[in-house]
Amino acid sequence: MGFDLRKFFFRKPNIALEGQEDGNSAFVPEQAAIKCDKCKTLILSDDLTANGKVCAKCGHHFKMGARERLKYISDEGEFTELFADVVGENRLGFPEYEDKLAKARESSGESEAVVCGEIKIGGYKAVAFAMDAKFMMGSMGGAAGERITRAFEYAAEKGLPVIGFALSGGARMQEGIISLMQMAKTSGAVLKHGEKGLLYVSVLTDPTTGGVSASFAFEADIILAEPDALIGFAGPRVIEQTIRQKLPAGFQRAEFLLQKGFLDAIVDRRRLKETLVDILKKHGVEKSESAQPATDTEELA
Amino acid sequence: MTAYEIVMKSREKGRPTALKYIEKITENFFELHGDRKFGDDKSIVGGIAEINGRPVTVIGIEKGETTNEKVYRNFGQPRPEGYRKALRLMKQAEKFRRPVLCFVDTPGAYPGIDAEERGQAEAIAVSIRDMMGLKTPILAVVIGEGGSGGALGIAVADEVWITETATYSVISPEACASILWKNKDKAKDAAQHLKLTAADLKELKAVDRVIAEEDFGDEFFEKLKNDISSFFDGKSKLDADELTKQRYDRFRNIK
Numbered sequence: 100m101g102f103d104l105r106k107f108f109f110r111k112p113n114i115a116l117e118g119q120e121d122g123n124s125a126f127v128p129e130q131a132a133i134k135c136d137k138c139k140t141l142i143l144s145d146d147l148t149a150n151g152k153v154c155a156k157c158g159h160h161f162k163m164g165a166r167e168r169l170k171y172i173s174d175e176g177e178f179t180e181l182f183a184d185v186v187g188e189n190r191l192g193f194p195e196y197e198d199k200l201a202k203a204r205e206s207s208g209e210s211e212a213v214v215c216g217e218i219k220i221g222g223y224k225a226v227a228f229a230m231d232a233k234f235m236m237g238s239m240g241g242a243a244g245e246r247i248t249r250a251f252e253y254a255a256e257k258g259l260p261v262i263g264f265a266l267s268g269g270a271r272m273q274e275g276i277i278s279l280m281q282m283a284k285t286s287g288a289v290l291k292h293g294e295k296g297l298l299y300v301s302v303l304t305d306p307t308t309g310g311v312s313a314s315f316a317f318e319a320d321i322i323l324a325e326p327d328a329l330i331g332f333a334g335p336r337v338i339e340q341t342i343r344q345k346l347p348a349g350f351q352r353a354e355f356l357l358q359k360g361f362l363d364a365i366v367d368r369r370r371l372k373e374t375l376v377d378i379l380k381k382h383g384v385e386k387s388e389s390a391q392p393a394t395d396t397e398e399l400a
Numbered sequence: 401m402t403a404y405e406i407v408m409k410s411r412e413k414g415r416p417t418a419l420k421y422i423e424k425i426t427e428n429f430f431e432l433h434g435d436r437k438f439g440d441d442k443s444i445v446g447g448i449a450e451i452n453g454r455p456v457t458v459i460g461i462e463k464g465e466t467t468n469e470k471v472y473r474n475f476g477q478p479r480p481e482g483y484r485k486a487l488r489l490m491k492q493a494e495k496f497r498r499p500v501l502c503f504v505d506t507p508g509a510y511p512g513i514d515a516e517e518r519g520q521a522e523a524i525a526v527s528i529r530d531m532m533g534l535k536t537p538i539l540a541v542v543i544g545e546g547g548s549g550g551a552l553g554i555a556v557a558d559e560v561w562i563t564e565t566a567t568y569s570v571i572s573p574e575a576c577a578s579i580l581w582k583n584k585d586k587a588k589d590a591a592q593h594l595k596l597t598a599a600d601l602k603e604l605k606a607v608d609r610v611i612a613e614e615d616f617g618d619e620f621f622e623k624l625k626n627d628i629s630s631f632f633d634g635k636s637k638l639d640a641d642e643l644t645k646q647r648y649d650r651f652r653n654i655k
């Protein structure tokens with residue numbers, strides 16, 4: 100470390116709920132070292148990545164991109180992406196929306212706020228999806244809702260479990276009522292998947308609020324969360340404006356929800372894969388090798 | 401009328417609230433209270449009534465008319481126990497094959513500490529999911545404000561109707577303007593762009609029928625009652641699997 104680490108000091112996180120514009124500052128840039136938001140330790144970027152973007156000293160969980168998450172839990176870090184061709188459009192002719200979509204695509208490298216794929220995890224086949232904070236703060240519009248719905252429908256058809264990483268700062272208001280209707284659409288798909296006796300595990304990540312929390316995120320058989328994740332229906336800013344007082348420390352954090360009875364468990368990201376594999380095993384999910392060889396990938400796409 | 405004028409009208413004092421609809425459209429309403437878990441939310445009323453002799457489960461988000469009533473009803477902003485009560489009554493309706501009629505009128509689910517503590521998101525999520533599979537006909541009528549997830553929490557129905565100056569939106573125009581443009585005065589523009597009026601919603605297939613209001617006179621209620629009655633006549637003929645399949649497809653096709 101023969102250079103001045105201080106010039107890599109990282110900006111304060113600024114998680115914008117609903118106001119998606121501000122959502123990009125909390126990400127780890129491609130720099131050599133990053134300062135932990137919580138314990139202020141400087142961490143080498145490579146070390147952080149190797150540790151699942153968790154601070155080795157204090158356990159703080161840094162933000163993780165959607166694709167990165169799916170790779171992180173997949174065997175050999177690989178997955179087959181699904182429904183990437185489903186992309187959003189400016190259905191309502193909402194001002195500045197195309198620009199925002201373009202910027203979101205550029206900053207996230209994704210075509211929508213959710214990435215879906217078929218994965219292998221500990222030898223088990225599953226459908227997984229993850230939402231990306233860099234894409235308009237993980238807001239759910241028609242395309243994101245369609246991808247998630249298809250993920251459940253695909254899993255129902257193939258008899259596969261679903262693992263979903265929820266993340267959302269609020270509604271995709273540029274899509275108006277279409278955005279709201281995705282809550283019902285995705286919920287219907289969750290229901291149908293569940294009616295087949297198939298498993299759905301939801302992992303709530305920081306932050307999970309608004310229409311996503313009030314739909315598929317909280318409809319799973321098993322609901323996990325990452326430590327310290329902000330989880331709620333209304334964002335803290337909206338609540339503070341309504342009740343005109345400051346919220347108590349820890350309010351709407353994962354630990355608070357666990358205590359109130361709304362989570363099954365809080366799982367450290369570094370143990371998440373083994374936890375998920377254990378849950379799949381306990382639900383009698385067959386190992387993919389014994390079910391069928393992994394040559395049926397041409398059916399995907 | 402501009403979109404924002406319609407927004408104002410949807411919130412206007414003197415506009416009939418859910419209890420008025422229940423009084424005008426149903427007979428022998430017997431209110432049922434409580435979610436059996438925590439308490440009885442005053443923002444959501446529910447019970448069993450009759451429409452043209454057919455027993456129905458009626459649920460409504462009630463805003464109250466006078467100031468005292470508004471406070472008592474928490475301005476029509478339900479807490480989790482409200483959604484859990486509504487779902488309890490819907491499951492009861494399913495057991496006895498009664499159709500469910502929901503009146504929707506809310507600025508949104510209550511964004512307060514207690515509501516969050518008791519799982520507002522979970523309550524709405526489970527209500528939405530379970531309504532999708534409910535094996536009895538459901539009709540939702542938006543009669544004033546259809547405020548986001550708080551409205552959808554009781555509006556996953558076989559059809560969604562709306563009166564002509566009611567609105568249904570993912571976010572209020574004021575909040576939308578303040579988030580997007582940091583300017584509440586732009587609420588008028590936001591209202592226009594959000595496509596939240598009955599006519600726009602019909603075009604986007606978010607609602608199935610727009611009801612002429614006729615100044616909310618007796619003929620309005622009489623006609624609505626008969627329309628609801630014939631709607632339930634039709635839906636009651638479907639077997640449960642066909643009914644839930646059609647309900648799923650209705651929402652599935654909104655992209």
Ligand SMILES: [Zn+2]
Nearest residue numbers: 135138154157
């Ligand atoms: Zn740290």
